[in-house]
Amino acid sequence: MSTAPSNKFLPSPKTVAILGCPFSGGQSKFGVDKGPIHLVEAGLIDQIEGLGWRVVFDGHHQFEDIPAHPLAPSPPPNGISSNDSAVTTLDASLAKLKNPLFVARVCESVADAVQAHAESGQLPVTLGGDHSLAMGTISGTLRAYDQACVIWIDAHADINTIESTDSGNIHGMPLSFLLGLNPPAPNPDSILAKYEWVSRLPSERLVYIGLRDIEKGEKDILKKHNIKAFSMHEVDRYGIGKVVEMALDHVNPQRDRPIHLSFDVDALDPSVAPSTGTPVRGGLTFREGHYICEAIHETGLLVALDLMEVNPALADAESVRQTVTVGCSLVRSALGETLL
Numbered sequence: 364m365s366t367a368p369s370n371k372f373l374p375s376p377k378t379v380a381i382l383g384c385p386f387s388g389g390q391s392k393f394g395v396d397k398g399p400i401h402l403v404e405a406g407l408i409d410q411i412e413g414l415g416w417r418v419v420f421d422g423h424h425q426f427e428d429i430p431a432h433p434l435a436p437s438p439p440p441n442g443i444s445s446n447d448s449a450v451t452t453l454d455a456s457l458a459k460l461k462n463p464l465f466v467a468r469v470c471e472s473v474a475d476a477v478q479a480h481a482e483s484g485q486l487p488v489t490l491g492g493d494h495s496l497a498m499g500t501i502s503g504t505l506r507a508y509d510q511a512c513v514i515w516i517d518a519h520a521d522i523n524t525i526e527s528t529d530s531g532n533i534h535g536m537p538l539s540f541l542l543g544l545n546p547p548a549p550n551p552d553s554i555l556a557k558y559e560w561v562s563r564l565p566s567e568r569l570v571y572i573g574l575r576d577i578e579k580g581e582k583d584i585l586k587k588h589n590i591k592a593f594s595m596h597e598v599d600r601y602g603i604g605k606v607v608e609m610a611l612d613h614v615n616p617q618r619d620r621p622i623h624l625s626f627d628v629d630a631l632d633p634s635v636a637p638s639t640g641t642p643v644r645g646g647l648t649f650r651e652g653h654y655i656c657e658a659i660h661e662t663g664l665l666v667a668l669d670l671m672e673v674n675p676a677l678a679d680a681e682s683v684r685q686t687v688t689v690g691c692s693l694v695r696s697a698l699g700e701t702l703l
């Protein structure tokens with residue numbers, strides 16, 4: 364193919380910007396920061412060029428003075444020392460979070476990068492790294508396209524608030540910040556003040572596909588805010604074709620909004636994508652995952668893509684190869700690869 368298929372928001376020549384984000388601070392398992400390196404080494408850039416795109420890749424994002432692992436220690440919340448007896452409920456919630464300042468800083472720099480690429484008419488493809496990065500990528504997209512909607516493909520809802528999170532892993536929380544579900548910062552020294560840069564996504568512009576491991580607190584949040592979600596139950600009931608159509612009808616009824624597709628590889632069944640930190644059985648098949656990407660491509664509205672949670676440290680060599688290969692082919696499908 365010599366020319367990339369038409370996209371309503373991107374000027375010619377159609378250009379993809381690859382943003383490798385070797386970052387693991389939003390969760391506690393070693394290795395997810397190696398995901399982007401493996402995806403690029405597997406030939407992803409050549410593959411995208413083979414679809415007729417121009418590709419810019421300036422090397423993986425450097426988080427310079429920010430240590431990737433071991434995790435940076437978190438300071439006491441709200442600037443109150445840990446032995447202060449006046450620990451409030453808010454402070455207790457914030458104390459649960461792992462690496463909150465580190466995650467905030469990294470994601471803010473990712474937001475700046477995504478925004479810059481999007482504003483110059485390129486399509487940012489962010490390779491994770493853990494899914495906390497989506498706070499950055501989606502904020503960057505919303506700064507460039509304030510009408511954008513988000514299609515979130517995941518086994519998990521990633522919408523825990525600082526109050527509801529059990530694990531304290533921020534990769535389970537990015538949507539609570541994007542939707543503005545956390546309390547405002549009580550003072551400029553609060554950890555919460557470090558998240559004030561995060562853009563606001565209206566809840567009716569978010570839709571999920573593939574959910575199957577949602578905590579009780581998250582279920583309450585989805586109900587309370589009336590957030591549209593197609594779990595694996597709906598995928599089984601209606602089939603993936605109908606589910607994608609209904610998802611688009613919800614977030615993009617006129618088919619005129621830019622689409623940010625955030626794909627957590629754990630949405631796929633672990634038999635398809637085993638090398639990931641929080642696998643959950645009963646997931647999307649190989650074809651269901653690819654169908655979603657193909658159908659989003661066909662809208663001509665895709666302006667940003669995330670591929671997250673590929674962790675090459677978590678399985679045997681063959682499983683890693685399988686997961687990296689499927690990650691590359693999901694990206695190609697979203698960028699116009701067709702079966703015929």
Ligand SMILES: NC(=[NH2+])NCCC[C@H](N)C(=O)O
Nearest residue numbers: 494519523530532534535641
């Ligand atoms: N991006 C992910 N893989 N998220 C998994 C989140 C798991 C769990 N709900 C948590 O909040 O810790």
Ligand SMILES: [Mn+2]
Nearest residue numbers: 518519627629
């Ligand atoms: Mn997930």
Ligand SMILES: [Mn+2]
Nearest residue numbers: 494517521627
């Ligand atoms: Mn996720």
